[in-house]
Amino acid sequence: MDKAFDFKTAQQRWYERWETSRLFEAQPDSGKKPWSIVIPPPNITGNLHMGHALVFTLHDVLTRFKRAQGFDALWVPGVDHAGIATQVVVERQLKESEGKSRHDVGREAFLERLWSWKDQNQGAIENQLRRLGASVDWTRKRFTMDPDLNRAVRKVFAAAYKEGRIYKGPRMIQWDPASQTALSDLEVKYVERHGKLWHIRYPLADGSGFVVVATTRPETMLGDTGVAVHPEDERYGHLVGRNVKLPLTDREIPVVADSFVDPTFGTGCVKLTPAHDPNDNAAGRRLGLPSITVIGFDAKMTAEAGPAYAGLDRFECRKKVVHDLEALELMEKIEPYTHQVSVSDRSGAVLEPLVSEQWFMKVDEAAQKALESVRTGRIKFTPERWAGVWEHWLVNIQDWCISRQLWWGHRIPAWTCDACGHINVEEDAPAACGKCGATTLTQDPDTLDTWFSSALWPFSVFGWPDQTDDLKRYYPTSVLITGYDILFFWVARMVMAGLTWMDDVPFRDVYFNALVRDEHGAKMSKSKGNVIDPLETMDEFGTDALRFSLTAMAAPGTDISLSRSRLEASRNFCNKLWNAARFVQMSMDADVTLAVEPELGEAEYWMVGRLRESLGQATRAIEEYRFHEAAEILYHLVWDDFCATYIELAKVTLQQGTRAQKAAILHFLDILLRALHPLVPFVTEEIHAAVMADRLPAGEPELLAARAWPLDDPLLKAQGGDPGLVPRFQEALSAILRLKAENGVDPAKRVPAFCTIKALEPFAEGLKSIARLESVVFPEGDVHGATRAVAVVSGGMVALELAGLKDPAAEKAKLEKEKEKLEKELESSLARLADESFTTKAPEAAVAKMRAGAAEKRSRLDKINELLAVAN
RNA sequence: UGGCGCGUAGCUCAGGGGUUAGAGCACUACCUUGACACGGUAGGGGUCGGUGGUUCGAUUCCACUCGCGCCAACCA
Structure with missing residues (x-):
């Protein structure tokens, strides 16, 4: 063997050997008890990052452990198609290489590019898993858009539609104008922006003055259909029911009362734009106000905004509206204002709340079941505190917007009849309209939210809806390991899907791994430049070192600060x-x-x-x-x-x-x-x-x-020997080495040693060679002497013959220090023991321990006093 | 605004109602002894964020408080 472990050559060699030996493949016929786990499928757009390295290391530790324990351990690998992210990447490539948009090449051709891009990238992430040592069963690898998995998606969609769990309808959703798609609430992030609060005068229709409304988005005023005040606000009570003239338009809109208005904010008057704000939308519906869409899906003003503004970008329009209002002297004031702006988690674009036709999934019933499964302990969380977060979210859950205006993903299995307009939802393309029998049908252009297929992952990977042997054997899986950041996106949806379609939870345990941060606990990010790349780390320190570091720091619930020194x-x-x-x-x-x-x-x-x-x-x-x-x-x-x-x-x-x-x-x-x-x-x-x-x-x-x-x-x-002996040997050894160090004796200088603990005689040779002594003897009585350095250990004393080498002052100082410390401790122990409330109320074991400790200290102290008496 | 988490050695973090609170790294001194200097030996270093309470006993449990972080939120 070499002097040091050469991990570079070892790593690849062993993984290949394991793989060709088929050690990681499941053994359904082995008669062993099954144990299974499915990978949180990494994004095909991504490379392995430190978060993956952590999750997959923990997966592998557990899988190898269970396999060694004699389970038929199966870890199912796979990758996720990642709808928006992938489409964005390939679209950008297309733009850069050929200067074309996806519309230029058309849906079919664009999808072809996506698939070939996917084929290239899937291999990369798989090889990174191999480098990490992941003991996955490659024969069972899945991709979320595999035909089998697509069939599962269609089956669920069609069945849910027929049961009324999935419906289509106009609703206000968060629209991403950059990616040109609807988003679910979970994909929306709120970021703080320094904006302004514009106070605008709306003249009363009868010319008797004006009301002032405050807004952060003046361009939306073009779509206002009302002004709301609080019903009990005395300042405005007389205005309710009257009309105001909406500036820059020729409309008159009513002043209405609704208790959602906060009279203490701004002017206490709120403009209502039901088509462009979720609150206003709700209020508008409550109050029966019309909804006028002035901003389109392209984030430009529509014809409804009026000829002066139609076609302008929403932010351009904002400037023009502000300018025009100022010209009309309708701008009361402009305040600097910091507020939360909703942006797309993916594209970063400022979102536009818009009413549009989308597909939704009702989740109330499934959410209830998911709540129960955690409440009753059918699913156990580690760390447990996530159960509280789980509870809060599921209790307040909203219907899930599942349609996306993307090309990359599972296409919605819904066909509209060109003849009668009936929507046919089927697992497979129907030959004719179920209502009128016409044969010209058009499939819904939209695809499903990526998480829709991810939710089915724990059973779709095993071949569901077929009742395969794998499905029967490996579902439910044993445990899920994933990050808490996808608790709602993924974990909750898998649980709901499992309970709905499999009538059983998808896993018994959920372990939420921590976030990997840099050495100062800061989030790793490219812009900060503090990213530690797992592949580079494996090259530099070895995969084992990376795995060991991550494992050793994986205390549940605590984020990991990874540093070079740790590696x-x-x-x-x-x-x-x-x-x-x-x-x-x-x-x-x-x-x-x-x-x-x-x-x-x-x-x-x-x-x-x-x-x-x-x-x-x-x-x-x-x-x-x-x-x-x-x-x-x-x-x-x-x-x-x-x-x-x-x-x-x-x-x-x-x-x-x-x-x-x-x-x-x-x-x-x-x-x-x-x-x-x-x-x-x-x-x-x-x-x-x-x-x-x-x-x-x-x-x-x-x-x-x-x-x-x-x-x-x-x-x-095997049982035998005296288990206390080695620890006593260690103590004696350590005391001897300390005596050498304290007296400034070269560790290599061989001197005679003495030890009063007879039981340690079997270790005489050990003491001699490790401490490099000339001899070790075990005398009956006393070991001290004028030329000897002596130390007290539990149960006896050790001494070194240091003629001419001894440093009496150092030794005495050391003894004094030890004595002082022991006296203090003994005093406090005795005080505790003298306290009747302690001896009567404390558990017996604690008292006995205290007594034994006091006795030990006493005897040690006695010996030290003896030594001090002769030290001069 | 609400919920959750964290504050322990110089740094990054474990721990947990019971004598004297731990690890890795860093630090000091010494050691190339035939597994290993990616090593060894001996050390130094903490009033466990603050205040109050419960208890025989609190760093640990409770309340309040200060500081930091995360998540969820409809204040235009």
Whole structure:
């Protein structure tokens, strides 16, 4: 083995090996218990970013863990067609390369380009998944627009339509003039803009004065059909029912009363534009006001806006309206004003609320079921607090606008009869109108919101609506891991869809992973330039280091601040493991194999105990999605217990060790490799090949990725030895090293040592070699003397013979400091014990612990006092 | 405006009603010893944001408060 782990060559080699060995493919006929998870399908437009790296790492940790535990573990991969995002990208390309719009090339040709672009990109993201080590079943990969998945979409649409869950109708929606499509409420973002508040005079029709309305969008006044005041506002009560003359037009509009008006804001008078504002729209309908559309889908003024304004862009029109009002002296005042503007989450364009014909889905019934499933615990959230957010959103849920004016996506399976206008909604294109029988039908040009197909993902990937074997075996899936930012977009919709169409939840557990931020906790963004690219990171530190960092920081509910230093630490950890393996390998003879029954001494029994305890904890941690805890436990198991303690002790015995003694350390390494594999698959597989491959018992899989989780290894059941011995050895060792350091003695200087703890005699050689001592003896009584440095440890004392090297002042100061600290602690312990309310009310165990602690301190203090008495 | 989360070592973060609060990195001193300098040893460093309460005992639970962040919102 090389001196350091060369991850660059190892990574690709092992993934290929795993894939060709078909280790990641589901085994429906294996008789194993199924365990399944579906990937949150990444966008085909995107590259792997750090958020993906985190989610997919956690997926893989869990999947490899479950596979090792003996489950038929299936992780279904796939990608998402990402309607708007993809269309925008390809449209831009078309513009740049040929200077054409999608309308220039036509729908068919444009879709062809989209598909070929998709075919190119899908491979890229798949290879990035491979680089990450993702143990997905490639034979079951899906794309959200695969024919099967499209069939599921059509089936759901048609069935929901016939049940009345889906309907078409005019409603106010958020229109994105840049992408030329409707958006759902969830795709709208509100950003703060510094605008103005224009106060405009609307003259009363009878010429007796005017009312003043305030607005942030003066151009919409051209579509005003009323002015509203609060019914109890005394200032305006007399105006209700009268008309005002709408400036710049020849219309008269009424003053109406409605309690939605806030009398304390602005002038207390609100202009009503039912065609261009959601509130005004609602108010308009309540009050029976007409709706006049003055801004079109192209964000330009319509003919309704009047000849002076028709054709102007809405923002150009704003300037002209303001100018014209000023000329008429109808502008009361203009105030600077900061307010929230709705923009498209995707294109960034300022949205225009417009009334238009769209398809909607009723979700009240499904939402109710989704609420129940979390309330009753059928679905469990980690962290649990998201249940509150879930509750709030689903209780207030609105019908979902599912149609998009895009070409890329699932086309709505609705055909309008050219003859009678009847809308035929069918799974497959009907040959004739269901109403009049005419055969000329036109399919709805719109496509469905991308999330419509994503919602079906947990069962459409298994072939639904066919009752496939996969569907029966792997649905519901075991767990969903995804970001909380798509709780509503995706998670809620999958749950609703699952409950509606499968009559069962799509998953039992939902784990919301955190956001990955930069090292100062700031969101990564291209404009800030603080993006850490996972691919570059994998090149520099190794995939394992990236995976380990992300896992170790994945504390539920806490965002991850990723830094170079963290990645370095993980890389160092992988290297530590590598070198420990290297040591094992160098100590091995050819005849030492995993089939050899190990011989256990004190150190081995202790190591077995550490493995047993840590693996138990790590297993529970992973099962409960406390990934960070598992990583930390295994980190310390490897570094502190195995490397720092066990290997150091083993060095003494391994030189001339027997086959059985050497088999012990081989087994330990084997167990560690299996435990670490889900977190750091490449380095462990590489070590496994170098050290274990030739030493496996018959019938054991050759690849580590196929081997069992080590918790049930028979070796872990071995009991024996004195479990307290190694920790006491560590304490004695540490005290000896400290004595050397405190007295300024070269660590390499070999001096005689003494230890009063007889039980540590078996470790004499260990002490001698690790602390580099001349000799170690275990005298019956006293160890101190004028030329010796002495330290108190629990249960005894250790001393070094330092003739001529001793620094008495330093040692005395150290003892004084220790004494002072101990006295303080002892005093407070005794005070607690003297307090009757403590001894009577506190649990017995706490009191007993306090007593034992006090006794220990007392005895330590006594010894220190002894030493101080003779120190001069 | 409402809801949620966070404030613990220089930095990034774990933790949790019970003696003396942890990790990684950074820092100081020393060490090239045959797994590893991507290493080792010994250290320094925190009144756990503030105030008050519950309790035998609070960094942990509760209330209030200050600071930061996120989400949801119809104030034109």
